[in-house]
Amino acid sequence: MTNGTRRKQDELPAYVPPKVGILSRIPASWVPYGELMRIDKPTGIFLFYFPHLFGTLYAGLLPGSSQGSPMDLLFTNGILFFGTVFSRAAACAWNDILDREYDRQVLRCRLRPLARGAISLTQALGFTFFMTIVCVGFISALPLDFAKAAFPSITLLVLYPLAKRFTDFPQLVLGIQIALSFFLGIIATGYDFSTFFERTNATQRNSSLIAMIFFYAANVCWTVVYDTVYAQQDVKDDAKAGVKSMAVRYRNNARGLLVAVALLQVGFLAATGFYESLGISYFSLSCGGTTSAMVWMILTLDLNSPAECMWWFKNGCWLVGLSITGGLGYANLLASGRRS
Structure with a gap:
């Protein structure tokens, strides 16, 4: 770090221990670890968790599904949620370990x-390992196929921080990586994909595969x-620190990028409904709710305002996540009624 950079850093506000929220209620020596796992920023937990939830609801729509009782579904999602808390904590800690030099410039x-410098690299590595072990404990409560299928997702999660160095x-x-949790959610319910491939006719199987x-x-x-x-x-x-991202690459046309990707998202959701014949409730809630949230964001969000970007990040999580959950949940309920 140059002398000029040090002077600029010295002029910035110093760290102030949290006075409100969960971090203010734990021992001071635990606060850096709470910050490392972002325990005070739960939005990321739900963004990690929602695709798991989608998968558990989607499983009831698949051919040959014999989804258990609502209590079974609730129990499975409880394990997935708390497992997500710790897997996300490990991911955040690992990200901070690799990004520590970049973080000092942002x-x-x-x-x-x-x-x-509130904790050492060794302490951070030990904490990451502990969070990983706890997460593995939750995984062990799920079907064995879940652990096998989770390996590609875990590998991508480990590699993700490095992507900011080598790709835009x-x-x-x-x-x-996160979207793979959709398939993990299906597997967590005990759905047998071998049954899917062996006992469904080719037309139904291909339609369901395309939809997934x-x-x-x-x-x-x-x-x-x-x-x-x-x-x-x-x-x-x-951009100054050399961190690569789509926001940096497309900073002169970020809104255009968001429009294009949001259109793809809504189009893919609609195609899922078409190929899986999910009905008007899915199109109204999942597709309609997501479209409304995206249109509102694209038309109103000031991309040059960090506060507005953070507000939409937090609230967009619920607007989109609950819209998709509502559509899938209602479709699952209807499918359950037909099975019984």
């Missing part, structure tokens, strides 16, 4: 625990949208 990130499309890498691929692609697009909006907060600092 205004919003410069006071993160590793960047400001880390949001796409993250989207591919489109739904997966819609989740990839959703992640690209919200993470690009999130990255807009740091676009100037990232």
